[in-house]
Amino acid sequence: MRPLCACLLLALALPASAEIYxxxxxxxxxxxxxxxxxxxxSESVQLGPTNTVAAPAPATPAAAPAAAQAASYRxxxxxxxxxxxxxxxxxxxxxxxxxSLEPDLQDGDLLQLLLDGQPVSPPGRQTRFxxxxxxxxSHSLQAEILRDGEPLQRSASVTFTVQRVHIGSxxxxxxxxxxxx
Numbered sequence: 058m059r060p061l062c063a064c065l066l067l068a069l070a071l072p073a074s075a076e077i078y079x080x081x082x083x084x085x086x087x088x089x090x091x092x093x094x095x096x097x098x099s100e101s102v103q104l105g106p107t108n109t110v111a112a113p114a115p116a117t118p119a120a121a122p123a124a125a126q127a128a129s130y131r132x133x134x135x136x137x138x139x140x141x142x143x144x145x146x147x148x149x150x151x152x153x154x155x156x157s158l159e160p161d162l163q164d165g166d167l168l169q170l171l172l173d174g175q176p177v178s179p180p181g182r183q184t185r186f187x188x189x190x191x192x193x194x195s196h197s198l199q200a201e202i203l204r205d206g207e208p209l210q211r212s213a214s215v216t217f218t219v220q221r222v223h224i225g226s227x228x229x230x231x232x233x234x235x236x237x238x
Contacts, residue, residue, distance in 0.1 A: 076102075077091060077101070077102045078091070078099040078101060079102045080097045129209070129210050132159035135157075135198050135212055135213075136157050137154035138198065138215050141215060142218070144219075147191070148221050149221075150188065150190045150191035151189045152187075152188055153188070154185075155184055155186070156168060156200040166209065167180035168200060169200070170186050170198065170201075172188075173197055174199075192219070193221040195217070198217070199214045
């Protein structure tokens with residue numbers, strides 16, 4: 058490998074040692090070439106030392122803080138839903154949940170809440186989410202941390218059931234007909 062590198066360096070240096078010729082063309086313009094022109098009077102030009110500039114040292118990236126380098130959070134948890142498979146009585150389908158993180162959300166990371174596998178809102182830095190008019194029935198919630206648009210870590214999925222009063226429910230008093238006079 059070393060002999061090959063030495064040959065390549067010598068081949069690169071060879072053109073630097075070649076002679077340079079100068080002559081004037083028929084329009085009076087000076088022309089420089091590495092081969093003497095035929096039938097034209099030319100002179101050999103002695104070049105001075107070539108200009109060189111030292112390349113700057115490559116910049117080493119600053120070391121990121123250890124917390125930012127960590128690929129995961131110690132805790133990503135949905136809060137506000139009492140237990141797994143809990144039943145929420147929300148007649149209007151309105152309630153709030155939070156996401157608890159440890160450590161706090163790092164710079165550049167975003168949080169997204171998934172309801173039944175679909176994003177509730179665009180990724181952001183908020184950790185509190187409010188639901189309105191959520192359909193009754195079973196649902197699942199999961200928090201997802203995104204870094205550079207890619208999922209970094211997800212919380213455990215929490216399933217819950219929303220119970221809403223149904224108008225036809227036997228538990229509601231039925232309107233009594235008005236007596237006719």
